[in-house]
């Protein structure tokens with residue numbers, strides 16, 4: 268089961284966060300005479316106009332100014348456009364009444380070099396012109412013509428709400444008399460906010476410190492309900508009614524700042540002579556995390572395949588140190604079993620490994636496809652996380668903690684003892700060190716799973732992603748120790764099948780699914796990015812339509828460093844273990860040849876195809892893997908989209924092995940199972956039936972079985 272899920276080969280992705288509106292720009296506000304401390308305001312940007320350069324030092328400071336008194340909202344068309352003045356200035360304009368782009372066009376016509384639009388309470392109210400026309404009161408709107416702010420979009424009564432006496436409010440200027448009403452609805456209770464006066468801990472409950480009137484009149488026209496206003500960044504979208512050539516000629520940047528930020532800016536402008544610098548926040552075009560994930564991938568692929576050949580290598584050593592049957596450490600532990608040999612407790616006996624045949628390749632593809640489709644249609648991502656945490660806990664037990672504690676206990680002279688013997692899960696004798704290692708491994712797995720289930724973006728937590736990478740590495744080592752691939756023929760069938768499988772599920776499925784979704788990307792990101800509007804998700808991240816986008820755990824993940832937008836670089840474990848099968852084949856072939864070589868020097872007959880030690884495949888394969896992964900990484904960067912990494916890895920690795928085999932005249936042997944491998948196995952273990960008995964009675968045979 269686990270194996271199938273792990274090999275749902277997920278590709279190389281670079282995931283950026285999409286669930287919120289990111290303030291991608293910033294404004295540095297400085298006093299010209301240094302009489303006040305400088306401040307930096309975060310700002311969101313517009314889909315029209317130009318974007319300023321990255322970083323403050325690449326942009327000029329400008330003088331902020333208010334719009335003309337006869338056009339305070341910049342909604343009236345500017346009749347006589349002016350040339351940009353030599354003294355560059357930015358207009359600071361309230362939101363409301365007309366579109367953002369309309370304001371920006373008018374600002375440009377007034378000669379401004381930029382526009383900062385700020386949120387305000389008044390912009391959330393409007394008059395219903397349809398209704399006014401129906402009622403024939405175009406020039407004298409009444410209270411009933413006001414369109415009030417919308418719940419959830421503009422305010423949320425769950426954060427804070429209060430009933431405000433109508434007598435305190437003014438409706439003299441409809442839709443909203445901000446001069447009169449704003450002070451009663453802004454700030455703390457001490458500052459006169461009526462809304463805050465009636466809510467305990469208003470400052471904490473209502474981050475905007477502002478309330479909007481809901482139009483909900485109660486108690487016989489005595490009171491109106493007011494609720495806590497949202498004050499978040501918004502994207503300044505284009506006005507579709509403005510023709511594209513006007514938009515194209517708009518050459519100033521447009522920024523949006525929140526009500527709270529505007530408060531700071533306007534205060535500073537009133538009290539001091541200030542300059543503002545508009546700039547895009549810095550982020551690296553090529554993130555260092557892509558290099559780190561590449562290094563991690565290459566390291567784990569090399570390590571896991573190297574370790575899979577450890578049996579042959581340690582036997583090789585054993586031969587040269589003839590006579591010494593066991594290292595002292597092991598003798599102390601396994602006092603009576605010769606079968607222990609010198610192998611560390613991590614190594615897997617060949618009986619537990621599965622030699623892959625051509626049929627397995629088809630099975631793998633069918634199984635993985637089925638798994639992927641089940642995930643895509645039933646969206647049981649949490650089940651996967653749970654299984655994965657469980658399987659990985661077993662893996663870190665076998666690869667890290669048991670060997671570690673086992674060795675440490677010898678170092679400190681602790682004598683391990685059998686605690687109990689059980690037939691449950693064929694565990695057999697269970698020792699004290701094993702119990703401790705199990706507790707630590709599964710404890711860590713449980714903490715990891717807990718974080719996965721309780722945090723929205725768990726990959727921001729260092730423990731979580733480091734743990735996930737360690738677990739993934741252990742899974743790869745387990746997989747390659749269990750699955751053996753012993754011929755280029757099978758490798759070619761398997762890798763080429765996986766290659767097409769990957770391409771099919773990444774690139775072809777968008778043409779087959781309803782929403783044009785790539786099944787692989789959708790599953791890899793637990794259902795793809797949120798479907799709801801980002802502005803909505805920023806307010807209500809728990810909304811079901813705002814969920815998703817977090818990657819499934821079967822991959823290596825490294826957060827993007829030095830990048831305010833967050834996100835991670837990801838590498839699927841399938842991209843490690845599938846090419847890893849070939850790397851492991853190369854490593855074992857090399858080791859087997861050396862072993863046979865040393866065995867023959869001991870007086871055994873050298874096999875006909877023994878070719879000496881110099882012609883190794885493994886180092887070349889690791890280089891080929893590294894090159895392939897680097898190419899995939901570069902493709903992610905160049906095309907700005909996830910890549911099926913097998914697309915690059917399979918040709919590199921398979922090509923290298925075949926080419927070297929052909930050049931060394933060993934291709935024929937490599938194509939079918941090389942004799943050295945089977946000879947080696949026979950020398951090591953003898954005919955297989957003989958040995959099976961041995962493992963069953965093995966004292967610590969428990970931990971050698973893969974858990975899944």
Ligand SMILES: *[C@@H]1O[C@H](CO)[C@@H](O)[C@H](O)[C@H]1NC(C)=O
Nearest residue numbers: 395396397398399401413414
């Ligand atoms: C404006 O008034 C019309 C007529 O009463 C009504 O149908 C419409 O829903 C109102 N619009 C808004 C946004 O309230």
Ligand SMILES: *[C@@H]1O[C@H](CO)[C@@H](O)[C@H](O)[C@H]1NC(C)=O
Nearest residue numbers: 365366369505506507508509
């Ligand atoms: C665009 O024009 C249409 C028709 O003139 C109008 O109904 C609509 O409200 C306008 N949209 C905006 C955003 O001004």
